[in-house]
Amino acid sequence: MAGTDFNDLMWFKAVADEHSFTRAAARIGVAQSTLSHTIKRLETNMGIRLLTRTTRSVALTEAGERLLRVMAPRVAEIEEEIAQLMEFRERPSGSIRLTLSQHALDTVVWPKLKSVLLNYPDIGVELSLDSSFRNIVEDGFDAGVRLGESLEKDMIAVRIGPDWRMVAVAAPGYVAAHGAPQHPQELIGHNCINMRHETRGGLYAWEFEKDGQELRVRVNGQLTFNKSEPMMDAVLNGLGIAFVPNSLADQLVASGELVLLLDDWSPFFDGYFLYYPSRHQNLPAFRIVVDALRQK
Incomplete structure (x- = not known):
């Protein structure tokens, strides 16, 4: 392996982290053909195959997994030392990469x-929007944001937002025409606006709790979305009942544009943590x- 360029190893790590030549090339800032040629050169120099390529994805061979396992902690140590030198x-x-x-x-x-970025122009932040639970270490992120109930036990967690529900x-x-449900089970008889999991594909079950009793209700309705914005437009236009974060609804409820239903069945829970x-x-x-x- 004499003469192997350290950059070749770093580019290999980028492909391994992203499981994609396209995403890795965009992350590094080079052409995909250049990245592919570099990885082939690395494999030729080492005399082993590191990646298995298909039309849809890139996977590590056993040798590639071993190389990444050896490299990752050492690269992290180097990056940390360099970052600490920046204190000078x-x-x-x-x-910083966040999911x-x-x-x-x-x-x-x-x-x-946004104010931090204005005050510190030399700090770069990449924000990767994803509703799934990413492994921040394996996927090359510096940190992630999750609700308190979903935090990994071996991570440092910092509260960054208030409780919500x-x-x-x-x-x-809609309420004038169809009435207001008094119990979560009554939602089954209403036209409810569903939300589909972006990653798992299934429909969200609506979760309620009161006096220690927990209920998960599978609702039906005319509409299903995978984003909150069109769902809010639909509910405002009287097309059914929606189940949304209170941050999207509070102001509209206060102004009378929406009616809050099953209030006593909707307790607050831990908000977002970094x-x-x-x-x-x-x-x-x-x-x-x-x-x-x-x-604060």
């Missing part, structure tokens, strides 16, 4: 983060982002 600069710098949902971005992260809402016209491995906590740029997002 007048202005903190570095790149989070659209709702977390809109309600908590972006309102707090899911609420059932409908337009006044979670990350302990090795990131001393990086200057990362500390600035964490402090900006931290719930």
